[in-house]
Amino acid sequence: MTRFANPKKFYNLSQKLIPILGITTLLFFAIGLYFALFHSPADYQQGESVRMMYIHVPAAWFSTLIFVFMATMSGVAFVWRHPLADLLAQEAALIGAIYTSIALITGSLWGKLAWGAYWVWDARLTSVLILLFLYIAYLALKQSMQDKPIASKMLRLLALIGLLNIPIIKGSVQWWTTLHQPPSIIRSLGISIHMSMLIPLLLMAAAFGLFFLTILLMRTQTRLLNIKTIALLKKQDQLDDPSLAA
């Protein structure tokens, strides 16, 4: 694993992986959406509106998983001082924020259909809204610090503290009474989604995951090139004007 912590090796590996990941993502989206929209049954209670699940649930899963990824990378960057870990955490944030927004917007529309309200302040909805605010805070901090050395330290701290919100999101529907229903898949009584709906859901989840990986690698590559360019420009300045070297 640590082999790829070398930025150059990582760059070359990404170069090979991105086209493969990109094509696989498209493939999974195509098959997943076909199943989700055309080749899966309507729900016995909710009817056709259950199709909202195939976008809402994968987006919601990955909105939390991406934050866990960011916190893990921040921890790795703090403990082992791998510069690449910081970059991966930072480049994942925007995708996480977008997934969280998708989960909130589709959830709100689905809520209107199923519950009769776009929004309520129950523990699940509120904790996911806090997750979105954490992502926005992280992105705003990253933007405002402009690559100062202290920036990555503050971002690591924010990601690690924000991690505490994740178990609250997961537990909210089990610890407290909420309007949002309890989990359907990871629960003690076994999966409560019929196979004909579970398969499209898992296909869509794979598509969302692959899309995240593809964009993450592309963004990190761009970031590496950026850093390299800045370093080269600095060097050039020094060659042009030796007095700057001191």
Add this chain to the structure above:
Amino acid sequence: MKPKYKRLSIVLLVITLLGGALTLTLCALEESMMYFMTPEELLSKKEQFLNQQIRLGGLVKENSLKALPEPMSVEFIVTDTNQELKMIYKGILPDLFREGQGIIAIGKLTENNQFEASQILAKHDETYMPKEVADALKKKALWKEPVNE
């Protein structure tokens, strides 16, 4: 201790402490984290909540739904299987509202032990299946009515 392990223990210590603090806070706030009360809770604290705007959750009792003479008004019984309450509501019911299903009502408890709801939200459970499967299960008498917590 190597600096690496020192940093690792700092991270773990800080997360554990913050996590502990947060757990204690949430436990202390338990009551306000609850989105709704059950009829049993409400009736046991009747004096405290009388005529106050609250959220009540429970199952709509089978065969209890009745239309009232006033237009768009209904009454039905909400139960948590221990206690039940008569509910009165005027307005449009959500699509998923049906007997045996969970709902959350926003409104207040009146002196004569009735709950006057100003808004009804349908709570759906975590089971998803096609209609044919539900029908087949019902036919084979394997059907277990979904139970909301």
